[in-house]
Amino acid sequence: MRGTYDHDMPYDPSVYPPFAVTVDLVVLTVRRNALCALAVRRGEEPFRGRWALPGGFVRADEDLATAAVRELAEETGLRPQESEGHAGAHLEQLATYGDPSRDPRMRVVSVAHLVLAPDLPAPTAGGDAERARWVPVASLLAGPGGAAPEPLAFDHARILTDGVERARSKIEYSSLAAAFCAPEFTVGELRRVYEAVWGVSLDPRNFHRKVTGTPGFLVPTGGTTTRQGGRPAQLFRAGGATLLNPPMLRPEA
Amino acid sequence: MRGTYDHDMPYDPSVYPPFAVTVDLVVLTVRRNALCALAVRRGEEPFRGRWALPGGFVRADEDLATAAVRELAEETGLRPQESEGHAGAHLEQLATYGDPSRDPRMRVVSVAHLVLAPDLPAPTAGGDAERARWVPVASLLAGPGGAAPEPLAFDHARILTDGVERARSKIEYSSLAAAFCAPEFTVGELRRVYEAVWGVSLDPRNFHRKVTGTPGFLVPTGGTTTRQGGRPAQLFRAGGATLLNPPMLRPEA
DNA sequence: ACAAAAGTGTTGGCGTTACACCCATGG
DNA sequence: CCATGGGTGTAACGCCAACACTTTTGT
Numbered sequence: 001m002r003g004t005y006d007h008d009m010p011y012d013p014s015v016y017p018p019f020a021v022t023v024d025l026v027v028l029t030v031r032r033n034a035l036c037a038l039a040v041r042r043g044e045e046p047f048r049g050r051w052a053l054p055g056g057f058v059r060a061d062e063d064l065a066t067a068a069v070r071e072l073a074e075e076t077g078l079r080p081q082e083s084e085g086h087a088g089a090h091l092e093q094l095a096t097y098g099d100p101s102r103d104p105r106m107r108v109v110s111v112a113h114l115v116l117a118p119d120l121p122a123p124t125a126g127g128d129a130e131r132a133r134w135v136p137v138a139s140l141l142a143g144p145g146g147a148a149p150e151p152l153a154f155d156h157a158r159i160l161t162d163g164v165e166r167a168r169s170k171i172e173y174s175s176l177a178a179a180f181c182a183p184e185f186t187v188g189e190l191r192r193v194y195e196a197v198w199g200v201s202l203d204p205r206n207f208h209r210k211v212t213g214t215p216g217f218l219v220p221t222g223g224t225t226t227r228q229g230g231r232p233a234q235l236f237r238a239g240g241a242t243l244l245n246p247p248m249l250r251p252e253a
Numbered sequence: 254m255r256g257t258y259d260h261d262m263p264y265d266p267s268v269y270p271p272f273a274v275t276v277d278l279v280v281l282t283v284r285r286n287a288l289c290a291l292a293v294r295r296g297e298e299p300f301r302g303r304w305a306l307p308g309g310f311v312r313a314d315e316d317l318a319t320a321a322v323r324e325l326a327e328e329t330g331l332r333p334q335e336s337e338g339h340a341g342a343h344l345e346q347l348a349t350y351g352d353p354s355r356d357p358r359m360r361v362v363s364v365a366h367l368v369l370a371p372d373l374p375a376p377t378a379g380g381d382a383e384r385a386r387w388v389p390v391a392s393l394l395a396g397p398g399g400a401a402p403e404p405l406a407f408d409h410a411r412i413l414t415d416g417v418e419r420a421r422s423k424i425e426y427s428s429l430a431a432a433f434c435a436p437e438f439t440v441g442e443l444r445r446v447y448e449a450v451w452g453v454s455l456d457p458r459n460f461h462r463k464v465t466g467t468p469g470f471l472v473p474t475g476g477t478t479t480r481q482g483g484r485p486a487q488l489f490r491a492g493g494a495t496l497l498n499p500p501m502l503r504p505e506a
Numbered sequence: 507a508c509a510a511a512a513g514t515g516t517t518g519g520c521g522t523t524a525c526a527c528c529c530a531t532g533g
Numbered sequence: 534c535c536a537t538g539g540g541t542g543t544a545a546c547g548c549c550a551a552c553a554c555t556t557t558t559g560t
Contacts, residue, residue: 017313018271021351021362060270060360064351096349096364098274098317107313109274109362111349188538206523208540230538231530246521441511459550461513483511484557499548513556522547529540 019098020108023068024055024156026094026163027076027115029134030180030196035167036134037160038076039152043131046104047153051140053160054132055110064093068113075132078117089117090179094163102155114163116179137164168197173247175217178238184221186233187211200251210248216241272351273361276321277308277409279347279416280329280368282387283433283449288420289387290413291329292405296384299357300406304393306413307385308363317346321366328385331370342370343432347416355408367416369432390417421450426500428470431491437474439486440464453504463501469494 027038039051054075058067068091072078080091091113098109141161142149152160171177171194178185180193191207194200211218216239224232280291292304307328311320321344325331333344344366351362394414395402405413424430424447431438433446444460447453464471469492477485 019274019311019362021272021274058272058351058362061353063353064349064362093348095346096317098311098364100314100316109272109317109364111351111362186539203524204538205525205540210522212540226531226538228538229532230536231540233539249522439512456550456552457511458513458552463549465513479511479558481511482559483509484513486512502549507560509558509560511556511558513554515552515554517551517553519550520548523545525543527540527542530538532537533535 017107020106021058022055022108022110023058023064023071024053024097024110024112024159025068025071025075025115026053026112026160027072027078027089027117028137028163028167028180029117029119030193031119031134033192033196035137035164035196037137037140037164039133039135039140040075040131041133042153050153051135051150051156052153053112053156058111064111065091065113068093068111068115072115076117076120078115078120080115088179089115090176091115094159094166097155097159099155110159112159112163114166116167116176118180118182168250171197171248172250173244175238175242175244181238184223184235184237186225186228186235187218188228188233190236194248198250202251214241214244217244270360273359274311275308275361275363276311276317276324277306277350277363277365277412278321278324278328278368279306279365279413280325280331280342280370281390281416281420281433282370282372283446284372284387286445286449288390288417288449290390290393290417292386292388292393293328293384294386295406303406304388304403304409305406306365306409311364317364318344318366321346321364321368325368329370329373331368331373333368341432342368343429344368347412347419350408350412352408363412365412365416367419369420369429371433371435421503424450424501425503426497428491428495428497434491437476437488437490439478439481439488440471441481441486443489447501451503455504467494467497470497 025038029036038054040054042048042050042052054071056067056071058064062070069080072080072089072091078089080089094112094114096109096111100107102108102110137160140149140152141157141164149157151157177190177193177197180197181189187208188204190211191202191204194207195202218236219239221235221237223235225235226232278291282289291307293307295301295303295305307324309320309324311317315323322333325333325342325344331342333342347365347367349362349364353360355361355363390413393402393405394410394417402410404410430443430446430450433450434442440461441457443464444455444457447460448455471489472492474488474490476488478488479485
């Protein structure tokens, strides 16, 4: 008889053993021109002493996104975008990982989320600050020809890889790179975000024309700053335009 | 005390109630120039008599993708891409839905998957063929200015919407549209897939140049066919190139 | 002969690249 | 005065939309 395991059937725990459901967080930021991820040192077996992604169990009456926001606040004190266009971090669901052997203790299905955060004055204020650190992605993942990385716990290397790849491709056609910047930022600062995330260098002149020429992408605040040195630069906020068309082009190398 | 619900902690079922985990399938195909989804009539409460997406519980020792493949085979007899570039269907994880109230009976977290299938001779051979049908997406989802759709069970309208949007955007920059075609197909047939999925019409001449001019995208098989009438058309298989650069442009209206 | 679908050639516009050049500040 | 980063101008190139035109079949 087919269809026995159909959605339609009543739930019988003896046939369908329960799963633990967690959220894991890939929290990315740009610090000192390097793409960094939030990582915690594990204090328990398995994988004691290894880096892991922050995360935790979803509560009984809690939505997945709610659980991710709660975990993020517990670990970083960060709060995702309160209002449209305002700073805060960007949070979105990434993917779900459910290999039966991914956690040796039990069957865990983890719903990973991606967070793009501005560089924070205090790296992990308000939470488990002792164990949480910003770690350059390059030292966690083997790049092409890079040195052997510090191994991550569980399948977190896979999750981090997927999160980084998602961030890299999303800034191509959306205004999401601004989520890595302070509420007000210069065109040059935004360009350095692209350069850090993609690992390339971009022509400053053409980049400037491209982003300022896309209507609704950047909104000038009127202020200027010289915090990067040189001639004073205009300050901008992220505009309402969330789609970038035509997209920013990612150079070959 | 923060961090109480941390990933690190041992699993205590009295604190973290168990979840049921299911997979739901958004199976899309193009039939008679219309984008269609596989839907089943529910025979049980809740939502008895409504359309729902096929799906079912993940088994205890089964990966998420494995569960999706099994459900797909049970419902359609279809098997996703056996070998590279060969026909078969395309399957990928879509997103995970875990609102606490999405199923009135219990706490269910559903990992939705997206399947792009060629138009099958027998719509749902090999499975619960009685209840499963191809239904035009336009009649399941309210388009802009369209008539009121037949309501879907649970949050399946949301899931279907997300799946359709993913399919629409993915064919833009990948060779995935070929997953909707027979193993060998003509350029015109591929163009009609784009037109059905996007709901637009494309210039046949420019489309032809674009897809045949992208190296590795299409591989001529040497054969020709006149099954569409008119001058004989070359037959192609999908090539190894999975990324389409520059992307196909989706017209405004 | 005609309709229908497959292909090719050509042209103008627009976006991008590459780079010369000017601007405004700090040291 | 010079270094540094911000910003504008401009020409060559490439891709693409638009459309005229040819090819090869079925009826």
